[in-house]
Amino acid sequence: MKRRLILVLSVVLALSLFLSACGDSKQPQEEVNQPVDSEQEVSQETDKPQVPQVLKYGTDAEPGGLDPHTISAASSIRIFKQIYNTLIDVDDDMNYIPELAKSWEQPDDITYIFYLREGVKFHNGREMTADDVKYSFERVLDPDTAAIGVSYYDKIDTMEILDDYTIKFTLKEPFAPFMGNLTSLYGAIVPKEFVEEHENLMVEACGTGPFKLQEWVPDNRVVLVKNEDYFEEGQPKLDAIEYYVMTDESARLAALRTGNVHLIKLPAASLPLVEGNPDINVLPFQTNDYSYLGFNLTLDKFKDVKVRQAISYALDRQEIIDTVYDGEATISGFVTPAMGRWAIDYASKDLYKQNIEKAKQLLADAGYPNGFETTIAVGLFDDIRNIGEVIQKQLEAIGIKAEIQNLETGQYIDAWSNKGHEMMVGRNGAGTDPNRSVAFFFSTTGSANVWGYSNPRVDELCEMGMVTIDEKEREAVYNEAQELVLEDSPNLFMSSHMDYFFSRKEMKNFTPSTFNSEDFSKVVIE
Amino acid sequence: MRAYIIRRFLTLIPILIGISLSIFLIMQLIPGDVVSGMLGIEANPELRANLEKKLGLDRPLHEQYLSWIGNAVKGDFGKSFRTDKEIFPEILSRFKITFQLTVMAAVISWIIAIPLGIISALKRNTIIDGIVRFIALLGVSVPNFAFATLSILFLSKVFKYYPPVGYAGLFADPAKNLKIMILPAIILGAIMSGSIMRMTRSSLLEVMRQDFIKTIRAKGASEKVVLFVHALKNALIPIITLIGMQIGSLLGGTVVTEQIFSIPGLGQMVLTGINQRDFPVVQGSILFIAFVYVVINIIVDILYTYIDPRITFKVGR
Numbered sequence: 001m002k003r004r005l006i007l008v009l010s011v012v013l014a015l016s017l018f019l020s021a022c023g024d025s026k027q028p029q030e031e032v033n034q035p036v037d038s039e040q041e042v043s044q045e046t047d048k049p050q051v052p053q054v055l056k057y058g059t060d061a062e063p064g065g066l067d068p069h070t071i072s073a074a075s076s077i078r079i080f081k082q083i084y085n086t087l088i089d090v091d092d093d094m095n096y097i098p099e100l101a102k103s104w105e106q107p108d109d110i111t112y113i114f115y116l117r118e119g120v121k122f123h124n125g126r127e128m129t130a131d132d133v134k135y136s137f138e139r140v141l142d143p144d145t146a147a148i149g150v151s152y153y154d155k156i157d158t159m160e161i162l163d164d165y166t167i168k169f170t171l172k173e174p175f176a177p178f179m180g181n182l183t184s185l186y187g188a189i190v191p192k193e194f195v196e197e198h199e200n201l202m203v204e205a206c207g208t209g210p211f212k213l214q215e216w217v218p219d220n221r222v223v224l225v226k227n228e229d230y231f232e233e234g235q236p237k238l239d240a241i242e243y244y245v246m247t248d249e250s251a252r253l254a255a256l257r258t259g260n261v262h263l264i265k266l267p268a269a270s271l272p273l274v275e276g277n278p279d280i281n282v283l284p285f286q287t288n289d290y291s292y293l294g295f296n297l298t299l300d301k302f303k304d305v306k307v308r309q310a311i312s313y314a315l316d317r318q319e320i321i322d323t324v325y326d327g328e329a330t331i332s333g334f335v336t337p338a339m340g341r342w343a344i345d346y347a348s349k350d351l352y353k354q355n356i357e358k359a360k361q362l363l364a365d366a367g368y369p370n371g372f373e374t375t376i377a378v379g380l381f382d383d384i385r386n387i388g389e390v391i392q393k394q395l396e397a398i399g400i401k402a403e404i405q406n407l408e409t410g411q412y413i414d415a416w417s418n419k420g421h422e423m424m425v426g427r428n429g430a431g432t433d434p435n436r437s438v439a440f441f442f443s444t445t446g447s448a449n450v451w452g453y454s455n456p457r458v459d460e461l462c463e464m465g466m467v468t469i470d471e472k473e474r475e476a477v478y479n480e481a482q483e484l485v486l487e488d489s490p491n492l493f494m495s496s497h498m499d500y501f502f503s504r505k506e507m508k509n510f511t512p513s514t515f516n517s518e519d520f521s522k523v524v525i526e
Numbered sequence: 527m528r529a530y531i532i533r534r535f536l537t538l539i540p541i542l543i544g545i546s547l548s549i550f551l552i553m554q555l556i557p558g559d560v561v562s563g564m565l566g567i568e569a570n571p572e573l574r575a576n577l578e579k580k581l582g583l584d585r586p587l588h589e590q591y592l593s594w595i596g597n598a599v600k601g602d603f604g605k606s607f608r609t610d611k612e613i614f615p616e617i618l619s620r621f622k623i624t625f626q627l628t629v630m631a632a633v634i635s636w637i638i639a640i641p642l643g644i645i646s647a648l649k650r651n652t653i654i655d656g657i658v659r660f661i662a663l664l665g666v667s668v669p670n671f672a673f674a675t676l677s678i679l680f681l682s683k684v685f686k687y688y689p690p691v692g693y694a695g696l697f698a699d700p701a702k703n704l705k706i707m708i709l710p711a712i713i714l715g716a717i718m719s720g721s722i723m724r725m726t727r728s729s730l731l732e733v734m735r736q737d738f739i740k741t742i743r744a745k746g747a748s749e750k751v752v753l754f755v756h757a758l759k760n761a762l763i764p765i766i767t768l769i770g771m772q773i774g775s776l777l778g779g780t781v782v783t784e785q786i787f788s789i790p791g792l793g794q795m796v797l798t799g800i801n802q803r804d805f806p807v808v809q810g811s812i813l814f815i816a817f818v819y820v821v822i823n824i825i826v827d828i829l830y831t832y833i834d835p836r837i838t839f840k841v842g843r
Contacts, residue, residue: 056691062798064564064608072566146576148568202610218609218616219790219798220693244691248786250675254682260691410558410803417562417569428567447570 051525053239055507058246058261062219067201068188069140069147077185078518079222079243083123084188084207087114087133088179090432092513094340096179100128100189100208109174109469110157116165121229122191123205123212130167134159135192149186151447152177174467176474180433210236210521219245235521237509253502256280262507262525266500267382268326274502283501285512288339288431290332291387291494293376294424297452301374302422306366308489312351313359314398315391321495324386332496335437335482336430338514341475342437344482346493351486359398371399377421378404379412387494388425416450432515434478435465442485453490527831527838534824538817545816546598546809550591553805559583560607560803581607594809603810608802613810617792621777621814624784624791626696627711628776632769634715635722640765642719643726644758650731658723665720671782674713678786681709693790710787714780718772725768729761736760762833770826774819 061075068080087101101114120128137156140147155175160168171178181187194206205213208231211224222243226236244261246252252264253273257280274280293311295302302308321329330337333346346352363371378388385406392402402423407415415421428448430437439462440446444454446462461481468474485491501512509522561577562569578584585593597604603613639662646658681687689709694702733739734757742756781793792811799807830837 058691062802064802065610071564072568073564143576144580146573146580148565148573150573150576151570200610202608217693217790218611218620219794220788221691242692244788246691246788248675248788251678251786251788254678255688255691257682258686258688260688408557409801410556410563412558413562413566414557448567 051506053237053525055238055241055263055520055523055525056261057241057243058252058255058264059243060245060247060249060252060265062245062247063216063222065202066205066213066216068185068190068207069136069145069149069201072148072186079224080188080205080207081185081209081518082211082224082241082520083205083209083213084185084190085209086185086187086189087182090180090183090515092515094342094432094515096183100133109467110171112169112171112178113162114167114169116167117231118165120208120231122194122208123227124191124194125229126191126193128189128191128208129164130161131164132189132191133167134161136189137187139190139195140187147186149181149184152181152184152186174469176466176469177433177435180431180435183432211238211241214240221245232521237522237524238520241520256502256504259504259506262504263510264502266502268328268498268500269382270502271326271500279505281503281505281507283503283510283512284328284498285501285517286330286338286514287497287499287517288336288514289427289429290334290336290496291384291425291427292334292491293387293391293494294421294426294451294491295489296419296422296424297490298419299422301368301372304366305488306362307368308492309351310359310362310366310398311395311400312489312492313353313355313362314400315394315492315494316354317347317352317494319394320387320390323390324383325495325497329495329497331494333482333486333493334428334430334441334491335434335478336496338496339430339434339437342434342478344479344486346486349486351489356397363398363400368399371395371401373401373403374422375405376402377407377412377415377424379407379415380409381427383497384425384427391425419450419452434474435462438462438465438478438481438485442481442490451490453488455484455488458484458488531824531828534827538820541820542813542817543595546595546813547591549809549812550594553803553808554587556803558803560805563803564608594806598810598813603813604806606799606807607804608807613807616795616807617811617814620790620792620795620811621818622696623693623789624777624780624793627707627714627780627784627789627791628773630707630711631714631718631776631780632773634711635718635772636769638716639719639722640726643723644730644753646723646727647730647734648753659727662720662723662727665717665723667720668717670713670717671786673717674710674783674786677709677713689787691788693788706787706789710780710783710789714776714783718776721772722765722768725765726761729764730757733757733761759833763830766826766829766833770822770829774822777815777818777822 059075059078063076063079064073065071065076066080066083068084071077085100087099088096088104089099091097100116100120102117104112104114106112114133116128116130116133122128137153137159139145140149140153141156155171155173155178156169157172158170160170162168189208190201191206194204195201198204203216210227210230210232212227214223214225216222224241226239230236246255249266249270252261253266253270255261256264257277259279271282274282295308297303317331321327321331331347331352333344335343337343363369376388376392378385388404392404395402405421416424416426428441431440441448442453443449443459443462458481461477465474465477465481468477499517501510503510506526508524508526510520512518560581561574561583564577565573582590594604601614603617605612642658642661646655649655678688689706690702693706696703739752739757742752777792780791781797783789784791784793785797792815796808796811798804799811
């Protein structure tokens with residue numbers, strides 16, 4: 001008996017020793033590295049409340065790396081957006097506003113001169129200058145970086161440093177989307193020596209933003225602390241932001257209810273769960289996304305525009321909005337209402353009003369008087385799946401029997417990029433410039449035009465939109481393109497939805513908006 | 527005996543080669559790849575080519591496999607596609623967390639299951655037996671994600687309680703660590719205990735029916751001695767087999783619980799790796815889990831000989 005006990009104990013002991021001995025030196029988990037989490041952090045300033053100014057944010061996914069130049073995942077952008085800055089930003093009326101550049105001028109169609117803010121410091125203490133701007137775009141355009149935003153900036157011909165705080169961009173040809181593209185974090189400004197020291201920016205970060213990276217415990221949390229030298233006077237108010245990865249929706253809601261986190265994001269379906277809860281505020285904001293039904297235009301049945309238009313007439317978009325989003329969405333084209341003056345009003349178009357008679361007539365004209373059988377691929381998000389189901393139901397009225405294919409993320413992306421679908425429901429972001437919304441998705445060579453759509457006039461308009469600098473003329477160009485895509489119906493557009501932050505009442509001064517949904521610069525915890 | 531152990535450990539080699547090959551191929555076969563995942567909607571041929579070159583995915587398959595497995599033998603599992611971090615140290619630090627959770631869950635399940643199983647066997651076909659068997663049936667049939675979600679809902683709504691959100695290591699902050707781990711451990715333990723309870727009951731009943739128990743009773747031994755010294759000892763073999771298998775599968779199977787409670791264990795690492803199509807991470811961790819599973823099974827087999835001297839292992843010629 002005794003011998004056995006000793007044996008079992010020694011096995012357990014040996015295993016735990018083995019485990020604790022392994023790689024103890026490099027364990028971020030083991031460090032009690034959370035000064036911000038403790039009581040002693042309360043500041044001496046008298047005007048500050050006696051509550052730790054730490055925002056705890058329960059997020060839905062683990063970030064996939066923190067390099068702003070190579071990562072496009074929302075879970076990552078959310079974090080490095082607080083760490084890095086771009087030259088310029090855009091406000092909710094789609095006007096460009098200063099960020100690292102305090103002003104700019106454009107002497108001719110291909111020349112842009114940016115005057116940088118002086119005294120802006122990177123998190124490593126060094127001042128940011130025109131050199132860093134040049135280096136950052138060189139890094140993006142270097143194929144070895146495998147950066148995502150190559151096509152955003154590859155029209156840059158030369159960058160000339162006029163002095164420490166002035167840089168001149170010369171483009172190869174006029175490129176109207178250039179300013180819009182500069183607002184993207186794909187063009188974030190990074191410090192050269194830091195990148196070279198760490199080889200990449202995947203787990204380390206050093207920017208000019210309001211917060212700096214303190215620690216990243218994989219699959220658990222990312223902690224950002226205040227950048228005391230941030231160039232916007234008096235910002236941020238918070239001492240730290242802690243992002244906790246909580247993939248489970250009910251866990252997120254439970255942690256919010258008990259006050260373990262201050263902020264979470266949930267779909268509209270969760271709204272009734274917090275109704276009447278005095279501790280929780282719901283903060284809705286309009287997204288810049290739209291949902292669509294796409295056709296595989298290489299298939300015979302979808303080659304005929306009449307079939308696509310018939311399906312458009314068969315849909316009741318308001319019913320989709322009422323069922324899926326509880327009425328909280330707007331009928332939208334692929335240039336969303338949030339993009340203001342660039343968007344045409346899809347809701348008023350004949351094609352976007354349900355007309356079963358006309359739908360049946362068109363289907364009969366196309367040679368399918370009794371409809372046909374097809375499939376609808378759905379995936380990624382719950383609202384996408386729900387939209388698929390409503391469409392399936394609505395198409396029954398004109399005899400189209402659609403089967404839903406619910407795909408896992410990898411399968412879905414595969415089907416999307418390789419035309420492995422018949423019809424497909426999806427969601428796109430319209431971007432900050434109409435060139436993105438139109439050319440990227442619907443020009444013949446657009447990289448997100450996976451449908452096989454090609455209209456020479458649309459291509460022509462996309463070219464014109466790129467080189468037309470006059471805003472009014474540009475607007476006319478993109479209006480025509482939108483009308484053409486509407487008529488051709490390579491995709492049918494549904495709606496632009498709302499997103500919801502659920503926040504604790506202790507969290508104040510947070511107003512999410514379309515183009516800056518996670519601006520925590522004025523947030524305080526009471 | 528020594529020859530047997532050596533031989534068992536030698537069988538590890540073909541097993542691990544087989545596993546590494548199949549996991550490598552499975553990762554190639556599943557739809558979606560890391561490049562599409564990372565580029566998403568932005569993918570175009572130029573960006574794809576750049577990224578594939580950077581990640582070494584432009585090489586032929588057999589070359590990718592051989593270079594991976596060649597380094598893995600030396601303990602170098604490569605770097606994550608996503609974060610560019612060394613994988614092996616990460617696996618070890620994650621495994622510690624999962625190991626702790628597993629041990630806690632296992633101990634909790636024994637504390638619940640073995641006494642109840644014994645009581646149930648002794649009071650066979652009484653009300654108490656019925657209740658215990660009902661609980662055991664719940665344990666066997668309720669999936670742990672359902673139990674976990676319900677507990678979270680119940681605790682947060684009724685008691686306004688939710689475990690701390692930021693993970694802290696056992697040695698760094700024991701109090702916080704236990705606060706985080708205890709709830710998931712109880713949930714896993716309660717679920718595990720169902721089958722152990724049933725196994726204890728039936729195995730004990732089986733032994734109690736045997737002739738040697740009659741002999742011992744006839745010798746005049748008290749019921750306590752009969753039960754704890756003789757019967758239980760003989761009933762242990764199937765229980766230990768079951769426990770070994772459960773621990774083995776828990777080490778790779780706490781995924782759902784880890785996810786719900788945001789515990790950064792090995793299961794989460796595999797899951798995030800799969801979602802992000804981070805092949806080296808998935809391959810490395812699965813290989814490691816398989817290794818641990820096989821080793822635990824070998825340890826359990828060796829333990830048999832200590833518990834039941836009738837079992838000896840001879841190496842066949």
